[in-house]
Amino acid sequence: MEPQEFERWSEKAALWGARYRASLRDRPVRAQTQPGEIYRAMPVRPPETGEEMQAIFDDFEAIIQPGMTHWQHPRFFAYFPANAAPVSVVAEHLVTAMAAQCMLWQTSPAATELETRMMEWLRDALGLPESFSGVIQDSASSATLAAVLVMRERALNWQGNRQGLAGQGRLRIYCSDQVHTSIDRAIWVSGIGEENLVRIPAESPIGSMPAEALDAAIRADLAAGHVPAGVIACIGATGTGASDDLSAVLAVAKRHDLYSHVDAAWAGAAMICPEFRDLWQGIEDADSIVFNPHKWLGAQFDCSAHLLRDPDLLVRTLAIQPEYLKTHGQDGIINYSEWSVPLGRRFRALKLWFLLRFHGLEGLRRMIRNHVRWSQALADRLARTPGFEITTPPVLSLFSFRQTGADDAQTIALLNAINDDGRIYLTQTRAAGRVVIRFQAGQFDCTEEDIDIAYRAITDTAQRMSKP
Template identity: 70%
Template sequence: MNWEDFRQWGRRAADWAADYHAGLRKEPVRAQVAPGAVLTALPDAPPEGAEAMQAIFDDFEQTIMPGMTHWQHPRFFAYFPANAAPVSVLAEYFVSAIAAQCMLWQTSPAATELETRVCDWMRQAIGLPDGFTGVIQDSASSATLCAVLTMRERALDWQGNKAGLSGQPRLRVYCSTEVHTSVDRAIWIAGLGEENLVRIPTHGPTRAMDANALCNAIAADRAAGHLPAGIIACTGGTSAGASDDIAAVMDVAEAEGLYTHVDAAWAGSAMICPEFRALWAGVERADSVVMNPHKWLGAQFDCTTHFLRDPKDLVRTLAIQPEYLKTHGADGIMNYSEWSVPLGRRFRALKLWFLIRAHGLEGLREMIRNHVTWAQDLAKRLEQTDGFEIVTQPMLSLFTFRHLATADLDAHNQDLLNRINDDGRIYLTQTRIDGALVIRFQAGAFTATAEDVAMAYEVITELAGAG
């Protein structure tokens, strides 16, 4: 394909995308193919010669698309959303066409300076105070890894990167039992070892980390000769929306001199609505905060905003400056590759800039408030329906429930969930609360309506009655 051919196919791609989204409600949300079906339909060997674009496109529609779960479906109520507002998709189109590698200021000054500006827009939007500085990472997993590496280096007086961990005391990081598994991976990759991730029990309706238990765990580790390094708190945990008392965690962290990271990957988007900020009261005292505009706000994946109260520690942990990466003759520039694990960086700021300008903060607030209201209404309807139990009350737009039965409750609810997802009209997932399997619901699709959420009630109750 040359760029003249691209003109034709670019138009066809735009038409296809618009038609795809217009017809999503007619499609089953989750892919309905059997394992291996797509693989066996693909040739075993790559083609030796060029193939016609029409043939490639035909195979895309006939072989690939039937095996795709439709994450942009308005009745996608599983996991957390990975929204892609149309304006964000358009911005990504431009990013792909420009194809810049934005690792340094000099490799694309506009990319660096736009990132600085839109991160500060997001800081203001979610209510973080002046003094916090932002950077766009690919995912919250990477931001958490950056935080753990910084904890490690600070605790070791900046000798970990140089001398390694051999001969050092065991470094300990603390979190609740409700954090995302990306924390585990960060601990693995940072070389600390899973045994040194100390899980603090939770309590209360928000399933918050027990601050007293946290204090006791730190004291016990110090007495044992271990080296506490940092604390990872969460706001809006993935399983059921668990939210730590950030102020209480910060009291402990400040008393112990520990670096703190707050994972608000999903719930952080809701903080553009001032009425929800009580969920993370005290966050302004954290060292590191992460939230994902690519989840609930509508910025196409991947786009994570990572905020630092003082970025110097992160840069000291990650920056490497060989001669070929230096920019001579320019003072006061920002090289964001020194703020992240990968050297290469995509122009992620453009889609966030397009999104905020095209919808405005008030338009995005309206969407989030609607999702919260609709999810709360659905939870109330299910709670008032015979045979249903709300296990965890709504935290923003996320709650868990189960259908009661005389049979094995776990098996019964797994069977109900399987039938719901095989039906195709909606898509839900499961989790475990205090060891019991429950069904998880969250409203967050960019194009969802009140009618879509109402359909969830009809599908759930219909199939529960058919079981």
């Protein structure tokens, strides 16, 4: 592609993106295509000769775009949004154009040094002690895997990478039964094994694992000759918002000299608001913390903040330095590839820099406070509506509900009908063994009117389904 053509199509793509974002409220949130429809629209074989950009772009609009669920839609209330504030998208244009591989300081000094400063900005914004430093991982799953690998190596006196797990004692990791499935995957990939993930039942669907039960489980494993390695706590579990009592749980971890990791993937962003920090009181005692700026802060995916009390433990676990990766003649530099499982690294810090400068912390706080207030108001409104019940109360901007007396099949039928309606997008979870509908407000451009539309979409659909 010639430079002039590259410029023309870059401008066209940017203009398309701006118009797309402006039109989202007029589109159904979830893709309306049927399974296999996009696949069948593709030729069976790749082209032997190149095609014109206009033909490719036309097919993008005609085939690909209709099959996309609109994650930036203001009424995306499912999962938790992978937000991309417009200013973050602009920064990503620049990152993509430069296309740097930022694995080492010398491969792009600005990328490394900006990442260091951005992690300090985030640390301070969350009210964490200056003793914490951090790295930007691709996702919370990678940060959790890195933490579990540190747990493994530390418990095995740093011999796991060298000797493997054969012949070692059974390593044990402890967590609430409400944690995200990324913890399961970290246990699988690390070689520790699902049977060695000890799940402590939470006190309620939004509650903590009891510290006494955690302590008892660790003591029982020690008595059985097992090797306790670490504790994973959660703040704002994905399903219902369950949150551990960090002061109590981390005290148990410290008592047994276990490495601790806190998964605050979506809820951690709310900690930029001082009034919400009671949710993670005691966080300063954690060894490792993860939260995703690409969820509630508006940084385009992928951008996961991994904060560490002692990064040397992570580097000792992951660093490999063949000759071709050494930086000669420079002392005191950071190579963030030694803090991550992948060697290759994108320039993720740039979108954080643009985002934080453009909106400021107060602008981001205002958004989060609105989402919390609006979501709690919707929960109150549904609770007052005949035929509905709130099954788990709001935790920040997340709650769950169902129709009174509905069984699991009826709840799923209502959920599907709401999503087929197109005005909003919701997902399900389980609370106290029952299927319930999960609602969360966290989309960057969501307004109070969008929350009102959500109420109408839920109640209109339920009323329509009740008619014979």
